[in-house]
Amino acid sequence: GGFHIGRYNQRGVVGKSLDEGGKQERELAEQYEQYAIICKSKWPRTARVLRALASSYRADAIREDEIAEARD
Numbered sequence: 121g122g123f124h125i126g127r128y129n130q131r132g133v134v135g136k137s138l139d140e141g142g143k144q145e146r147e148l149a150e151q152y153e154q155y156a157i158i159c160k161s162k163w164p165r166t167a168r169v170l171r172a173l174a175s176s177y178r179a180d181a182i183r184e185d186e187i188a189e190a191r192d
Contacts, residue, residue: 141188142181149177
């Protein structure tokens with residue numbers, strides 16, 4: 121819900137090179153996965169939201185990879 125959307129939108133406008141692809145998004149996905157691991161035993165619902173954020177960033181990474189590949 122709101123937390124997921126708020127964290128996702130907090131990133132704002134992102135600058136990157138044309139051929140970078142989804143590198144930044146994969147790094148964010150990994151960061152949120154690590155946060156989820158830390159939270160999972162005490163705050164399982166928070167961990168679930170963090171995993172969903174990671175999943176969103178992984179999907180964005182794939183999309184960015186495809187855009188960069190199409191530019192080649």
